[in-house]
Amino acid sequence: MKRKQRTEILTAGAPDLAAALAGDIIGRYQVDLIEEPNHGLVMVKVRETAQQSLFYLGEVLVTECKVRTNGAIGIGIVKGDQPELAYNLAVIDAAYTAELDETAAWTAALLAEHERIQTVRNSEHMQVLKTRVDFETMDTD
């Protein structure tokens, strides 16, 4: 699974899943901590729609962590103060980069979590859609 999709699932999903997947690696391989979970900033670049130009909206507080396992470096980076999740994401990222066998078995769990996130989001969205205005045009004669 590509990094974009799996980081979306692991970041937006239940933290238990990231902890469980990282646990598969930590128990079997040596995981070296290159950079402890620490705080930093990500500057957000946006495209405005009036003239299609770019500008900086502001910064986002993130927690970032780097680890090495099986010769591959993994990065975990997530919005807010979430040291455990950042560490787990880094371990998972390293496992994918190192193409460890365990990662193949994770796809099903990730896709199941993806389904769950979608269900929750759809349900939230439907609640929002209750506020959609149903216009009635009045007679004008």
Add this chain to the structure above:
Amino acid sequence: MGYVAVKGGTRAIEESLKRLQFERLQSGKVIEVEAISSGMRGLVDQVMSESSLYSEELAALAIKQAEGNPEEAVFLLRAYRSTLPRKHYSRTVHSAEMRVERRISASFKDIPGGQVLGASTDYSHRLLDFDLLEETTASATAWLEQYLGMEELDQEAFAQEGRFPKVLDYLRKEGLIADCSVDSTEPDDVTRTSLTFPATRSEKLQILTRGQTGAVTSLAYAVIRGYGMVHPTVGELRVGELPVYIDSPLTQNTDEDEAYYIGEIKVTEVEMLVPATVEKENGRKELELDFGYGLCYGQNETKAIAMSILDKSLEKGDKSIPTQNEEFVLFHIDSVESTGFISHLKMPHYVTFQAKLNDVRKTRKQSTEKEG
């Protein structure tokens, strides 16, 4: 009379800080940071936007420390932000990817996807709700259970996943708004280089989005009241969550699928329509629709609307009109700069003031001598 530097305020300052702590704690109640971040959404959003730092938790902490004073909370966050390393720049964020929670248009009644009011005070009665005096966690939980367990929901929504087409794309397709080419010039950053004039568009928008809500709103109000613009209309206002991604810092790979997702940020976006007369060939005049742009952290609708008005106003650039004068607008709307300068006036100015007093005495003396 000679001037000397003085010292001796250390103990008084220490006691003053204790007094500040006393004021915050004297009732014996402690407000939890979590209670602020969950119950004071409007203030948290305002503080995040003005400090230009997205973190609900830190904003709530700053609000607690500042006893709810937004200018002090913004100062605290800006100071904290300056201690953190900027590790990455995001991939370009597009507002079309927003998971929309609210989306309205004041220009068009029938828009694709419909007018979705979301959470808004616009149609509330503004009557003080005295029931809130008695609100408990149990009553809140009961209300939530009832609200979330209500009748079956519109299945059509499943297909949408919270994404809505942009209202103004339709005007672009009809040719009523000029289509412009994509400009991928890297933005300037006012936090890294000092502002010089004329400012670039990226600098203007960055300063507007982190401007003090009240200042941005007041200047935009001045624009409409008579300092340079006819009545604008909101083409689209949307509030929702934008996903943020960064490219891998370890490789040169800019493949979107290999990007890291770091989370979502809540923003308010406004596309404001402004009618403008354009002179064509042979002096023929044609009415066109221009549009101004506003985008800021959190649900800050008045600020985003005001930003879009000032964006358009600054584009006109007539320096004789204050709200079209970049220097007038951009140098005066930052919370830390304006409140910092105004409040510094109460700090000791003993030496400079004594010098002024001396001047006053001298001129008095000279005029008395002349009269004599």
